[in-house]
Amino acid sequence: MRAANKSAEAKKPKRHQTDEFGRRRNSKRKARKLLEKKADSMPVVELAGPKLERVVDAELVDPAPSGGIREVFRQTYLLRLIVSRQLAQMYAASLLGLLWSYIQPALRFAVYFFVFGVVLKNAHGGIPNFALHLFTGMVFVHYFTETWSGGTKSIWTNRALVLKMRVPREIFPVTSMMVAAYHTGPQVLILAISCAVIGWHFSFVGILAGLLGLAILITFSMALALIFSALNVFFKDFQNIVQTFTQFLHFLVPMMYAYSMLAKLGAHHKWAYELYFANPVAEAVMLLQRLFWAPTLEPKQYAKEFPPDLWERGFIMLAACLVLLVIAQKFFARLEGKFPERL
Amino acid sequence: MSRDSIVVENVSKDFTMQYHRTLKQMAVATMRRLPLKETFRAVNDVSFTVEQGESIGLMGLNGSGKSTLLKLINGVMRPDAGTIHTRGRIAGLIATGAGFHPQLSGRDNLYLNGAILGMSEAEINRKFDEIVDFADIGKFLDTPVSHYSSGMYARLGFSIAIHVDADIFLADEVLAVGDRPFKKKCMAKMQEVRRQGTTIFYVSHATASVRSMCDRVLVLESGHLNFDGDVEEGIHYLQYDDDEETNEALGDAELGADI
Numbered sequence: 287m288r289a290a291n292k293s294a295e296a297k298k299p300k301r302h303q304t305d306e307f308g309r310r311r312n313s314k315r316k317a318r319k320l321l322e323k324k325a326d327s328m329p330v331v332e333l334a335g336p337k338l339e340r341v342v343d344a345e346l347v348d349p350a351p352s353g354g355i356r357e358v359f360r361q362t363y364l365l366r367l368i369v370s371r372q373l374a375q376m377y378a379a380s381l382l383g384l385l386w387s388y389i390q391p392a393l394r395f396a397v398y399f400f401v402f403g404v405v406l407k408n409a410h411g412g413i414p415n416f417a418l419h420l421f422t423g424m425v426f427v428h429y430f431t432e433t434w435s436g437g438t439k440s441i442w443t444n445r446a447l448v449l450k451m452r453v454p455r456e457i458f459p460v461t462s463m464m465v466a467a468y469h470t471g472p473q474v475l476i477l478a479i480s481c482a483v484i485g486w487h488f489s490f491v492g493i494l495a496g497l498l499g500l501a502i503l504i505t506f507s508m509a510l511a512l513i514f515s516a517l518n519v520f521f522k523d524f525q526n527i528v529q530t531f532t533q534f535l536h537f538l539v540p541m542m543y544a545y546s547m548l549a550k551l552g553a554h555h556k557w558a559y560e561l562y563f564a565n566p567v568a569e570a571v572m573l574l575q576r577l578f579w580a581p582t583l584e585p586k587q588y589a590k591e592f593p594p595d596l597w598e599r600g601f602i603m604l605a606a607c608l609v610l611l612v613i614a615q616k617f618f619a620r621l622e623g624k625f626p627e628r629l
Numbered sequence: 630m631s632r633d634s635i636v637v638e639n640v641s642k643d644f645t646m647q648y649h650r651t652l653k654q655m656a657v658a659t660m661r662r663l664p665l666k667e668t669f670r671a672v673n674d675v676s677f678t679v680e681q682g683e684s685i686g687l688m689g690l691n692g693s694g695k696s697t698l699l700k701l702i703n704g705v706m707r708p709d710a711g712t713i714h715t716r717g718r719i720a721g722l723i724a725t726g727a728g729f730h731p732q733l734s735g736r737d738n739l740y741l742n743g744a745i746l747g748m749s750e751a752e753i754n755r756k757f758d759e760i761v762d763f764a765d766i767g768k769f770l771d772t773p774v775s776h777y778s779s780g781m782y783a784r785l786g787f788s789i790a791i792h793v794d795a796d797i798f799l800a801d802e803v804l805a806v807g808d809r810p811f812k813k814k815c816m817a818k819m820q821e822v823r824r825q826g827t828t829i830f831y832v833s834h835a836t837a838s839v840r841s842m843c844d845r846v847l848v849l850e851s852g853h854l855n856f857d858g859d860v861e862e863g864i865h866y867l868q869y870d871d872d873e874e875t876n877e878a879l880g881d882a883e884l885g886a887d888i
Contacts, residue, residue, distance in 0.1 A: 313850065316690055317867050324834035329809060330841045331816040333824060340826025342681055342796045346636060346714040349704030364744040371730055371741055378732045451728040451745045452704040452721070521650075623707045626700070627644045 351454040354615045355508070358457045368457060369464045376465070387469040391428055395421060402542040411544030413591070415484060415582050418477075422578045423541025423571045425477055426499070429470040430507045430567055431532035436462035437511025438518050438528045445629040455622055456615070459511040463504070477578055484582045492577045498600045499573030505607040506566040509614035516621040519628050538562070539571040545591045563593070569603045572596060633716065634797060634828040635679040635702060640711035641852075642672040642697055671697040673852035674711070681716070681796070684829040686843035686860065688867055694852040695832050699723060699799050702830065717796025720746050722787060731775035735766055735785055738774050742789045756792045763818070764788035765811075783807050791818050797828045816842070836864050 351357060358365060377383040402409070403416045413419050440458035441448060448455055518524040540548060552559030563569060572592060580588045593599065647666045649655045658665055672694045679685055687695050700706045701713055703721040728745055729738045739760060743753040761770060764785040766777070774782060784807060791798070800819065807815065816838060823829050823842070833839055839846065839860065846863025848856035856866045 313690060320690065320834050321836055321864075321868055325836045328833060328835035328838035329813040329816055330837050331813060331820050332841050333820050335824060337682060337824055338826050340682055340796065342634065342717040344717045344796070346633070346716045349702060349713060349715045349719060350707045351704060361744075363750050367741045367744050371733060371737070374737070375730065375732055447728045447745070450705065450723050452719070453745055623709075624645070626706050628647070 349452070351452060352619075353454065354619060355456045355460060355512075357454045358460045361454070361457075364453070365457060365460065365464070368461050369468070372461050372465050373468065388472070391424065391473060395424055398424070398536075398542060410542060411547045413544045414587050415579060418480060418484065418579045418582060419544075419575060420541050421477055421480065422575050423539055424536070425470060425473045426503060426571055426574050427535055427539055427541070427567065428473070429466050430503055430570075431535060432466035432469060433463045433507035434510050434514065435525070435528050435532055436466060437507070438514035438525050440511070441515045441519050441625065442522070442525075442629070449626055449629055455625065456512065456618065459508070459515045462511055463508055466507075481578050481582055486578075486581045489581055492581050495573045495596075495600070496577030498597075498604060499570040499577070502566050502573070502600065502604050502607055503570040505604070505611045506570070509607065509611040512611075512614040512618045516618045516625075519621070519625055535567065538565060539568045541571060541575075545572065545593065549590070549593070563599065566603050566607055569599055573600055632681045633678050634681040634683070635677075635716075635830075636712075636714045637678070637702070638676050638712050640672060640675045640698075640701060640708040640713055641670060642694075642701060642706065643668045643670050643709050645669075670852050672701065672708070672849075675849075675852075675854045676711070677847065677854065677857055679828055679830075681828055682826040683845060684823050684831065684843045686839040686846045686863070687830060687832045687849065688834065688839065688846055688863065689849035692851075693849040695849055696723070696801055697852075698849065699801055699830065699832060702797075703799055715797060718747055718793065719797045719799065720790045720793035720795035721799035721801075722790045723799070723801050729774050729782065729786065732773055734772060735770045735774055735777070739785065739789055742786070743793070746790060746793045746795075748793060752794075760788045760792050763792070763814075780807055780811070784811060787815055791815070791822060795827060797830070798822055799830045801832045802834075839864065 353360075373384075377386075380386065382389070398420060399417060403420065410416065437459040440462045441455065444458045447453060448458070514524050514528055536542075548559060548562060573596070576592060576596070580592075645666050645668050649658050649665060655665060675698065687698065689695050697706070699721065700723060701708055702715065703719055703723060704715075705721075705723065728742055730741065733741070739757070740750075740753055743756075743760075744750075748756075764781075764787075766781050766785055769777060769781060774785070777785070787807075790800075798819070819829065819831070819842065829842070831839065831842055833842075843860050845858065846856065846860050847854060848863055848867050856863050
């Protein structure tokens with residue numbers, strides 16, 4: 287207790303007594319001393335020739351960046367550089383480099399497949415092409431969790447830039463999303479190749495479902511990244527909270543078990559079912575399974591594996607996520623002004 | 630067309646100092662009736678207008694709010710009260726090599742920093758050789774900047790900022806680390822930029838260089854703008870030359886630590 291008290295006092299600023307002009311006590315002596323010492327610290331170079339007129343063809347504007355995420359996407363060149371910087375930083379002094387972002391998902395997939403596809407084979411509800419069902423979910427949940435947790439830390443880890451350079455600060459959460467997309471891209475490719483090998487057929491419905499799912503996932507993860515990156519500046523607890531949530535998330539989307547099992551649950555516990563599907567990630571995963579997993583099967587095989595109101599839910603969820611994103615942007619802009627003094 | 634370049638109206642900036650960051654510390658402090666936080670006004674009701682092409686020397690003691698004011702003009706911070714408006718592109722050198730990433734090479738940092746300062750890819754490519762020449766980092770261009778000496782760090786930072794072709798150039802006391810020939814080169818470059826009609830905001834304690842560089846001086850004291858006007862008068866004002874205080878008082882050793 288004593289230590290806490292002591293440190294509080296130590297952090298207290300020195301009180302300067304000031305006169306009516308705001309001059310500090312002793313400031314005369316200080317100023318004179320300072321000027322005496324520094325008077326010749328910089329070499330003198332005179333202006334060479336007459337000054338030229340410079341006409342600035344611009345409006346008077348607030349110098350602080352505004353415009354939020356939209357502004358970030360307008361400065362594509364800067365965004366590209368910051369993303370590549372982030373990637374270079376992640377894999378600096380690492381032998382396997384980028385490979386690390388595949389090793390972990392690959393191992394996790396192997397473990398989940400072993401447990402739910404082999405050991406608990408009878409428990410998951412007899413999903414045909416179970417590996418694809420699982421893998422689709424894992425790839426996109428991974429994208430979501432990486433955006434969220436990376437985004438949460440982003441402002442804090444880039445504080446050197448936030449404090450000293452003028453950049454739209456939303457660029458850092460957006461960068462986390464881009465980095466996550468960069469990592470997920472090849473996984474999606476592997477998923478697509480697996481689907482093609484197993485026997486996937488093209489359908490517009492599937493493509494539409496995939497796009498809708500992806501849109502939900504992107505807006506939702508971006509909104510969360512914005513909100514939590516701002517909160518994390520004030521309290522580091524938030525990055526632990528996020529980490530805790532992301533650990534559960536794998537179990538809270540229908541990928542290790544079939545939707546039909548949840549439907550059975552819903553018949554008895556309506557509220558549990560509603561709560562489960564209030565999670566945009568669960569909805570997005572189902573929509574993406576509709577794109578990748580379902581077309582490898584006969585329609586009657588997957589008919590029971592999607593909710594009858596999949597589309598209605600999807601569009602409502604997208605609208606809700608868009609609203610959330612707008613709110614997140616407003617929230618971020620409000621807290622942003624306090625970043626410099628809290629970092 | 631109006632020629633004002635920077636318009637600052639009644640700007641104030643407060644800093645909140647939070648002493649306690651954990652719940653336990655907060656509870657203890659509340660029990661002991663210690664303040665949980667305190668606000669501190671770094672810039673207090675400052676107003677001024679700068680014409681395009683003017684060169685301003687910003688002077689004041691350490692802690693008088695110079696850097697905060699510069700950050701407000703640069704747009705890194707937003708004022709809590711009042712408004713700031715600027716016209717055109719701003720290149721600021723708030724701190725040496727701000728935004729340099731230690732693991733990246735000088736080349737990568739050059740591109741990144743240039744982009745942050747608002748240059749396009751084509752613009753950086755065009756000025757690349759000029760920037761590298763001016764920074765004089767030679768074969769270290771492709772070494773990570775963490776291996777740079779502080780002088781090289783400062784040279785590269787300054788070189789990028791000065792080549793931005795900005796309408797407003799802000800220079801905090803960033804040149805303090807360079808060696809004398811480089812300082813001289815920087816001052817010459819700044820004079821060249823000034824001659825081209827760029828608005829310059831120069832923070833310095835070096836009266837001689839302020840005299841040669843600036844058309845006007847602003848003096849900040851504890852966040853108040855107490856002087857705005859002619860260079861000589863401003864330097865005079867800061868030195869309190871009219872004061873009768875004797876020179877013995879200057880021998881005070883504790884003052885040295887602040888500087």
